[in-house]
Amino acid sequence: MYIPFFEKHVPSDVIAAWVSVIIIGIVLATYVIKQNKWSVIWEYMRTTHHRKVGTLYMIFGFLFFLRAGVDALLIRSQLALPQNEFWLFQFQKYNEVFTTHGTMMIFFAATPMLLGLMNVAVPLQIGARDLAFPFLNAVGFWLFFAGGMLFNLAFFFDSAPAIGWTGYAPLSTSLFTPDVNSDYYVFGVQISGLGTIFTALNIIVTIFRHRAPGMKLMRMPLFTWASLITSFLILVAFTVLAIGLYLLMFDRMFDTKFFNGPDGDPIFWQHLFWIFGHPEVYILALPAFGLFSDIITTFSKKRIFGYPAMVISIGTIAFLAFTVWVHHMFTVGLGPLVNTVFALTTMAIAVPTGVKVFNWLFTMRGGVLRMTTPMLFSLGFIPSFVMGGVTGVMLSVSAADFQFHDSHFVVAHFHYVILASTILGIFAGIYYYFPKITGYQLNEKLGKWHFWLFLIGYHLTFFPMHITGMNGMPRRTFTYDVGEGLTATNFISTIGAFLMGIGVAVMFYNLFITIRKKERVGSDPWDGRTLEWTVASPAPEDSFQPMPIVKEMDPYWYAKQRGEDLETTDEKLASPISRDSIIPFIMANLLAVLSFGLMYGWIWLAVLAGAGVFMCFIIRAFRDEREQYYGKGEDGHESV
């Protein structure tokens, strides 16, 4: 079929995508018009409040998670049988699908959903009214949104990138992929990465500057600790990624030769990418560790075992995360010495991780374990994650990695780690914080169905993949032969994947009916331990009035045990002032338009959009949301 903008004929999967998006769009639009929800949409487009921005992060992160999940099911359908020809997903289409799957999962699903949870919970955990820079927070979110949407657009124009989520040069340079496909990767990831850096800065300053009186660093909940350290990781790692992507952009747009030719070197890209990429794994894992720590303490009715060791091991892991990147490059031929050194540093990282696992176990020991849905996810995490950690140590044995590398064994390993920590963590976090976000509590029975389906599906998918890999199946290949001994394990993996899909569908249904039922819960539905459970559900815009005084770890729990209320003070802390603004939305989306112009060589569009972004800077520079409050004391809210 010939359609303008598409030089070639339009494949049926792209048509299917257009049709379904249009149908969903019409359904949503009718709903919005019928229910007259425009004001809500307008409100969320302009909001700078941490809970609302966090909610947006979660909604769009979840949307992209679904998209990437559909990709996963397409991959697994193609791999179900040897020499299979599922729909169109061979050759280029397959390459596009695993590229979007990986890229979307890492950059547009896992990372943003964690940032969303941080946005919601961190200020509440430390007694802050909002993040330190509310405006910047909105900018951060909309940049993620714009980058994600730009990246998604690629598929609809039948131009999805096909260079893997790692974008290895020289394949990703204009020499070998001259079309716009790879540009979508470069620009989409770049824009959203920028947003991630901003949000990380915001979290760091918030935690250092806006803690309630008495909330010393060593009294902070572990999720806050993890968020703090993760934010430092983001700051360094995403900056390195941004540099790498800039160089790649220059190679692609202006024929510089950073990553190929006699002066450049494709290996430079790998170093830059993995100096980002390995810490990224911990950017995904650490916040989940923090969440699990909080959830396990809450539902064991015990404080965390070895709090200082937990904090130190988060720090140690974060530090070591920058010293191990070459374990992704053992087969690149950097020589025996380099391979050995990085094998040792990689092994070392297992030690603090092990400390955390045992401390979780001993937190449970002697407690009363309430098997709520968030707790189930946390319990599911422990053995699953340990299995992923174990294969991690096996991969660190560099000479053995010559066999494992780039095979399905690695695919099994990193899904074990990421799904156990990040995805189970996000699910746990959603169930745990849903009351703080919406005021409703998700259905526990459906939650348990979700948990068991997902967990069983997860092991069924990825456990056999270890064997598939050791039987010689390279990753990123779309088929295999009958006699290779790969059929049984691949088939089981596919069954597992669909089981996981059903699990997520159950969760979706749960979200749907819970929001429809509108049964409000109180401020403390889980019998919590930390400050976030003292504020109303959903968290109001004017939280912590008056300000609590913190005298110990888990202050709310111990106050409840003594039958007291938390002590409060009328003293005011400097607190951020949030004013709704549409500028972040406009600015970020114009940046996507600018990229679009550059990609397709429509310079006029790029210039116009660039001018627009610059105008936003100027407008912003001349507006001061504190103006109203000058001379009215430190706390603006009081005098309004």
Place this chain on the structure above:
Amino acid sequence: MKRLMLLSFVFLLSGCSDIAVLNPKSVTGQEQAYLIWLSLGIMTLVILVVFVLFAWFTFKYRYTKNKDGFVPTDVKGNLKLELTWTIIPFVLLAILAVPTIMTTYDHSPELQADNREGADKEGTHINVTGQQFTWTFEYENGKTVHDELIIPEDETIVFHITSKDVIHSFWIPELAGKVDAVPGRVYTYEIKDAERGTYRGKCAEYCGIQHTNMVFNTEVVSKSDYEDYLKKPDNQDD
């Protein structure tokens, strides 16, 4: 879930003898497989400890009706225990590190200035070139063949690996681990004492649209057959 895992474990053990990488057909591959087995062994120990503690604690301390209203005593930590699970892993990893270092030093591919450097190494030399989407093998007498690799048994084969365009990776799972083929660089990689047989070779680094089909056939033959093979004309255009 437990039963499921147990089942898959049995499944794993029973299948082990057929798993290519665990049962390789060259000395190089066997040394690598030894490391895999060793690390798997040590790690199984760790897994067992964690799983037993996990199952025990989850079962014993789960909520039951008679625990209603019971508030457990807080435990802040325990230095001795925490030191134990810091030090023991360290020791286990140290045990694993020694053979890792030794084998890694032995097996790591080396960067060469060009195809000729490293030619003094003992063994049969073969130049391997990856190019979208074929493998080219050049033997010592200049014979050049695509997508088919013939090597003599029980000898050290020194591969000189490079690429003409993007990065590929040279891998024969049943013989030994892989080495990337990088444009502008030549690596030497040795595979020692392969057994006679036919094995599949693959490209393990994603290189573009036909990556999946960038496979080659490997045959390990007797030394005399190898000599005969070298004398035959290429039979291939190049």
